[in-house]
Amino acid sequence: MNGEMNHKAYKALGDPTRLRIVQFLSQMCCGRAVMNESGGVYPGPTASEVCCQITGAEKITSTISHHLHELEAAGLIAIERRGKQMICSLRSQAFEEVALNLQSIARGDGTNACAEASDCEPGGDCCTPTGEVEQACC
Amino acid sequence: MNGEMNHKAYKALGDPTRLRIVQFLSQMCCGRAVMNESGGVYPGPTASEVCCQITGAEKITSTISHHLHELEAAGLIAIERRGKQMICSLRSQAFEEVALNLQSIARGDGTNACAEASDCEPGGDCCTPTGEVEQACC
DNA sequence: TGATCATTTCGCTAAATTACGAAATGAAAT
DNA sequence: ATTTCATTTCGTAATTTAGCGAAATGATCA
Structure with missing residues (x-):
């Protein structure tokens, strides 16, 4: 029964601000191989950039910091220190897994039967x- | 942007009790064609049966009634009156749609880009x- | 070392959520 | 019409959550 893990993911996605964060990270192609201007792999936006995008604030707020760590605790995103910044990226695999669980519920097969x-x-x-x-x- | 509708679904599934309700309805094959003992199509369990399964109570509690209507408001289940009972069934299609949205987020394609x-x-x-x-x- | 920048932790408030029991409603049976 | 059964509504208490600003931490730069 994977219900335990999944309900945390759903809870995390249930907040509109967090859902927007996740959608933004999806747009940024986090977790997939994307080249940046210097030819390297783009690692993902910083926490500050995420915050700017979501709230319009110039610096990261404690609220967005909190949301990011909620998403991390739910296994939905990864946060990694790089110098003085924190780089955020989507854990695409986690989303695929939750999607499969939803389909399983929809179809009444295996996992949930x-x-x-x-x-x-x-x-x-x-x-x-x-x-x-x-x-x-x- | 279907974010509005989806965040309500995630919120509804974020509560462990509601997730268990949904898993139970999935097991009961709601929304799919299943024959009952008299040869008719099984419509799904009553609200009271759902409550019994989840809480062990003999009669439906106000709490479970509330959860059922939250799930209904999120578009995830259907509740239909039949005599003096309420019959619950999974809206499988809604789960398929939410699953697709999650995959879209995971893959960074279409809808969320x-x-x-x-x-x-x-x-x-x-x-x-x-x-x-x-x-x-x- | 001290200054600066990005982020987190802390303390707090307001709002939302879960849960429960009692009373009210809706529908069928006697 | 009255009773009975299934469910909902109401009132309320306990808990959780979102959000904010100020202070603290971690890491680089001068």
Whole structure:
């Protein structure tokens, strides 16, 4: 049951400011190989640049710093020190994984389906559609 | 920009109780064609059955009722009156759509990418990796 | 070393969220 | 019509969260 990890990701994305941060990082092609003007790989925007983009502030605010670390704790972005700045990048793989989990929920397959009806705690004995349940749920 | 709709879905899924409700509905095959014991299409569990499964309570609690309507408001489930009970079912399509949005974020394609750098409000003038921005972000 | 810059931590306030029990509503059964 | 059952609404308490400014930390530069 990967529910534990996923609910943190959803919670992190549930804040509109954090969702905008993530969309901005997506636009910046973080986590994918992109060349910058000097021919090197562009590592991603600094925390300050993210903040500017989201709030218009010239310097990073404590609020955006906090949001960035929430996203990091949820496993959705990476934050790495480079000199005195912090470089932010999207953890694309995490998004792919959460997307797969959503599809699994949508399709009722594998990960989210019970092997047995009684797997569904704590009420026990799912009211399954197949009508094979001895004891009704409620 | 579908960000508005999606952030509500993420917020709804960010609560562990609601995520468990959704997983339970997924297991119950809601939204897909499943036969019940009398040969008809199983419509989904009642609100009370959902509550029993999640909390173990014999009757529906106001808390679960509230969570169900939060999920409905986020477009993730459908709730339909049938006699004196409310029947719950997953809106599978909504989950597929949110999953696609996550993949779009992961891959930096279409929906979440700016057509123009200046699309990214309110800071304006993205610090794009291509180095084609006149005015720096911060 | 001292100054400066980018970021984080701290203390706080306001607002939102979760949860619960009691009372109210809606629909069917007697 | 009254009762019964399933669910919702209401009022409220406890907890969490977002946001802000000031002070503290970490790292480079002069």
